[in-house]
Amino acid sequence: MENKDFIKPYYESKIVESPDGEEIKVNPLEDYFCGEAPKSHAPNSNKLWESFLNWARAESLWVLGFGTGCGSMEILPLMTPRFDAYRFGVQMRPTPRQSNVIIISGYLSVKTLKRAIRSYEQMQNPKYVMALGSCTINGGMYYDSYNTINRLDHYMPVDVYITGCMPRPEALLAGFEEMKRLIKAGKGEKANEYAENFEWYKANQKKIIKDWNMPDYNW
Amino acid sequence: MQEIIERISKVFSVEEVVQQNNHQWFITVPKKQALESVTYLRDREGFVHFVLLSCADWIESGKFQLTYLLNHPVKKIDLGIRVFIDRENAEMESAHYLWEQIATYQRELYEMFGINFPNSPRLTDPLLLEGWDNIPPMRRDFDTLKYVEKTYFPTPGRKSNDPGTYMKEKLYPNE
């Protein structure tokens, strides 16, 4: 009862027949996805204007609701009356398109990394990464696990690290404050860094993600 | 419980009986009788709840030990059926027809230990490891640390402490 059809190799090339009987070759990776590499977007040349915009970006942190490891448990209380991150301009968004912050909350297995990269790439420039907990810094207690990464910054550019295993929500709030400070200081340009060092990041990612069945950049 | 063990011993050649505690027993049966005894326990003795299927790697004796843990919901007792299979070309009959969820356990064992369960549904679909290209990671001959050092850019200078000694040093330095 070998049933491998359940998950078909969807992205293999195939030939379909058009209504007129013409044969069409479809290569899903090229035909379904935009293959462009990311571009670096320079900040506005007007310093004053740019710092105004940075202020707005800093005061409006829309976080992608994406929990990777045990740290996601620490994000939920943020929104409760006790910690109330809303008052700092932080709120959760359900889609990466509308978010500008992604929190990698704790250990990141290879399988999750693939999804995290995809979500990160689907966010728009400027975007910020917050790494939560020791596991994202050096592997933490999973430093010798066969399936979790050790250092997040080899795969995506991290703006703020929050140490601890696990850090409490207060630490997270402090992290947000730090991130605001960085953005307002004009240092929140990691998205451009990612675009500029794109090949290095991609090589690292591809090194551990063996079944790479997606385009190099997920628009 | 004792009676159950006695009854089953009459039908199958039970090799070893271990009582873990008052409500948990383990018996070891030959590979050929494993699923028959599981079926027997389910249909005749009332062990209708399947708890888990697990594996231990006895690399020294070249065996994998599979444990089918069953639960008797009325008597509130567990009985584990242990089977030893060869480590080389490890293979076991699939038990998914007894409980459907066993198929998922078997997928896991296939992925983590490389045990083959012929005819088990979706056996080779990746469960946790997408695109794994090494020896199955739960086998004891797989060196995790070496693999990690090779693969995951370990932080230079990172130190690890044995939690036991480290806590003793920190908390009870005088003892």
Added chain:
Amino acid sequence: MSFDWLIKIGYVLLGLFIVLNYGLLQYGVIRRISARIGKRIGVKVYQPYIDLIKNYSFRSQITHGVMFYLGPVFRLSGGVGVFLFMPLIFGSEHFSNYSFSGDLILILYFLFFGMLGMALGAGEGGHPYSFIGISRGLSQFTTIELPFTLAVISLAIQYHTFSITDIVAAQQGGIMHWTLMTNPLATAAAMLSFLGMMGNSPFNVVIAPQENPIGPPTEYHSTFLAVLQTNRAILGPVEAILMVNLFFGGATNWVSLIIKSFLVFFWPVFVGIVFPRFRVDQSIPWFLKLPFVLGILAIFLI
């Protein structure tokens, strides 16, 4: 050469500016109030401004096609259009906008302009959740409109006109002349409809943030989203102003306009905080029960 039209445009833009700011602040205040109900402190009152600026300040965008562009434009045109055809201040020639080009019916139908455009734009995004959200929204909207239509007809019977200005004029002279007092059934039906129109809980299954991430605008981001936000800041107050004009005596100055529309606007927010969400197949029959019956009574008892 007369420059009256230029002056007219100037006042229209001024009105638009006021309404936009009012809308943004209003959303801030309402978020603040609902936070307080949840024992939180809540966002800054000017947080909607920041979000709006932030969204306009994204450096990169993606687009799925031409209709993806046009969707938000349709949506914002819908909002601004409703504003343009709505008389704001009774008795003020300048702040009655372009209401001379069409009456209440024009506004009722122009509300659909944005909806349709948004639906098409989101559809071009190709995201399954967008379609699900749209199909829910459209399904729900069919019956939301029904009590409101009945209320409008009831008003037409009562005042013998579809002109909003005339309806407001008929309500001048004290609270006892408001439609609220003279035709409470129609007011009730319309206010229940208004719950649905504003898309707050219990009628927010369209965007249902927990199960259907955010419905139609799933793919919308940065400037596109900012345009949608701009529209929300305009359309929300304008719809409230419509209710004020029809049922609460209209307004003769900006202060009373803002106070009244704020109170009207707060009504769906209040309900939304208190009640959980309906599924579509629950909300459709709901509108066909009490609000529909009220609407029918409003027609026959006026």
Added chain:
Amino acid sequence: MVTPIHLVSVALGTAFLLGFTKDRNWKISGGLVLLALLLMNLISGSWTYALFFGDQVPVQVFTAGFKPPFSINLQMGRFEAAITLMINFAGLLGAIYLFDRLKKAGRYAFMVYMVFILGLNVAVMTRDLFNLFVFMEITTIATAGLIFLVQTGKAAAAGLKYMIATSIISGVLLIGIIFAYSLVSTLNLDGIIDGGLPLIKGGAMVVFLILIALLLESKPFPANGWGLDVYESAHPGIGAMLSVATGPMIAYVIFKVLPISGGAWNHLIAITGIITFVGSNFLAIKQHNTQRLLGYSSVAQAGILLIAIGLQKELGHTFIYVAAGLLMTNYFAKAGLFWLSGLIKGESLQDWTQLKGRPVLLFLFGLFVFSLAGFPPSPAFFAKWELIMQLASHGGYVWMVFILIGSFFELIYLTRWFGQVIGSKEKSSAQPDLATHRLVPVGIMGVGLLGTMVFFLHHYAPDLAIDFIPIIFIAALFILDFLPAFLKNTVTILAMGWYLLQHISDVQNDTVRLIFFLIFLAGGAISLLAGFSYKGKRIGYYPFVAMTFVGLTGLVTATTTLGFFLSWELMALGSYLLISRGKNAQKTSWIYILFSVGGAYLLLMGFGVSFAVTGDGLLSSLGIAARALPAVGILLTIGFLSKIAAMGLHIWLPGAYAEAEDDATPFIAGIMMNAGIFGLILSLSIIAGHPFTWWLGWLGVITAVGGNILAAFQEDAKKLIAYSSIGIMGYILFALSMNIQMAWMAALYYVVLHFLYKTILFLAVGGVIFRTKTREMYQMGGLIKKMPLSFISVLIGIIALAGIPPLAGFGGKWLFYNAVVMNGWYLQGALVFFSGVVAFLYCFKLISAIFLGQAKDRYRHIKEAPVWYILPQYLLIIGLLIFSVLPELVLQPVAHALRSMPGEGIQWDGHFAQTSFGYWNAFIVMTVIAIMFVILLAWLILNSRKAQKVKQFDMVFAGETPFTPETSHVAYNIYAPFNKALGFLVVPVTTWFWHATASVTDASANHLRKWYNGNGQTYALQMVIYIVMFYLIIRGGF
């Protein structure tokens, strides 16, 4: 003139001579027979000509040189001449057709054939009762001989049954004749009539015996099982003779003998006729054997002829046209069909698929079938028209109803048969037998039928006041059908344009008519442009297109009810034939024609009642009639409702629109549907204010709501638009039901609007289907990038449909609101607006499922719809935009035309429209919205000009990617929650009802036909029972 006695002498002589020939000299015997028949034709032909067109007077021939009662007298009057001509002509063609059969059977067969013809001739001409009996006996025996010609057991059994039956008849007839002689001492018919038989004691019994015998001979339902068995098992050539030679003979004999009852029997005969007509047609529904079906049809035709004979007093001077129309149609068509059936291998109706791919035979087949069914311009059409009109004017409404019911049953099986032949997917593998001597008689009958049509058309021309040029044009298209399609398309379009220019002045003064005239012709010509996309010849497309449009224009230009009705039927037939060209259209087109004609019969009744009241057939006098009898208006209205597919009568529409060809649907749906509206305007304007219209208003509401909700649940693009049409028709019906000016303005506004956007939508969707080769919307998706032009037209179409400002659709809503409030139909109005919001559901589904969402692999290289599909769309879009900015172009003239209606209108001040309730300035609305839209678009583009273009799977999918376009395209059943909440409103009650009706009809017909069990004794018993029952009934009780 040759004396008519030679008809006898030639036939008798030939039969005698044949005795001397030898079997192997078939050439001599056959030639002799043909020669004799030719001669007889010449004799009756010359008499016919002389009597009808010359100044010849009828003559009586006395065989023995004495006057009656001492000799047998033959009469040659107009009727005799015509009927003997029919008999002899059929005899000649039949002999040619049967030649090889007769040849094989030997000279005796020729002899029997001659005797048969002889018997028929004399039975027609004789004025002597006993002589009549003798020659009828001769005919009978000859017929039995001919039946035995097919040497099968079945034929032998049928022949035997025939003998049994006819011997009973002869017995009864003979007894009657004997008594008659004993009572009035003469056998001469005129003598008996003068003798006043019914007044003599016992005379009534004599009359009964004679007439019942003759009646039985005409095979009245239900005592006619023997006759049907004969039709079924005899050779088709013989069947034809029974139907077209014996039939007229019997009918004429009854006509001739009937006066002996002194008028007492006239209605009895008519009642027998109507029972036969309805019953036979009813039973024919279940027949699958061709010849048996034709037999039933022949019996039914005899029945309707009996009606005409029985009601000759009521018909007055029109009797001759009615009788001739019925007789001639049956004569040509039935002979043609019988003879055609001889060409077909196999006995079942299914076997007629052998005709596929043979256009000429198919044409003849269609010609015969539709003439029988009474479609114009067949003589039967005019005959039935006169029959209904005269019956109505004598208060014979019950007759009218039953005749129409019978006709409807007839229609059911005839059209189903036709549909099976042309709609069936598999073609019978057998080849028809195409011997020349069999084809020629069929062809001659076809030509004869056409000739009769011309004659009748010509006769009714002053009444019709129609233009013959279009009809000639249709005929020309039939003849020129071998030309390539694009040529025919060009010619058709040019002809329509020419006709428009020529005749626009006729309707210029009547805005309402002008609007419809323009929609029908200009709109039609534009929508026909799409036809240029098709290659090849498209045999049998353009003649029907032309027929439909001739019907449509006829509706507008007609001034008489007959002209209107003829156009209506022509349109129904043309569109039916167009729809039945679709690939899977067999069933739907059948349902379509049933509903169309069912509605048309109601119109016929309405016109009949109107004629009864006013005595003239002018459309303009309908109003006078309706004031006296509102039933006129109500009947007409219900008739027209079936055309606009009001709820309850709508089940034909979705299938018909969906299955018609993609370029035919736009003008069937967008243009032809307006015919129903035109009719409603006609009928509702004459009963305005009647309480009935209140119900109509509610029907409009139900139609609007039901149609729109159903549209939202469709997966088939064309069905979706079709249901949407039902919804719009509901709006219009609702508006027309209100008797105020504003509402009618709204209705006419909607007519123009619906024409514009529905044609645009159907053309656009048709173009998409042309490329994708599927109608299921969920199989499409993402086509916006491949077909942007189609997308834009659908977008504009749905914005207009949904009534969103600034496009013209809003005007409709605005007028509607005003009308609803002015008329006080608040609740109905609100429900109609509810349905308007429901329209959003299907509008969005239509555009999103096709154009938005995920593109499928198979359409990756698809091209934009053909330019000939796009072009008409954009022409119409230009029209729509002009109409949107300047609605007063239509509204002002309409208001002028409607100024006599109650209620206020719109005050115009430039572009500014005002009523006592509201105001609207389409021009400024459009300007404001356009400027604002452009500014906002510029603002967005300014802010996101650098946006990266991405492809279909570049979307957020919870960290995953979609698997396939198919699984990510949300288009199937997307309104499931809506269905769960409100689906109960649209449970298919109507469909259940019609299905139940159909199955009850079917089952009862199935049950009833067991009456004919094929047993000769039973048949004899049935005849005896019939006689007894008849007697008891006329005696007034049991």
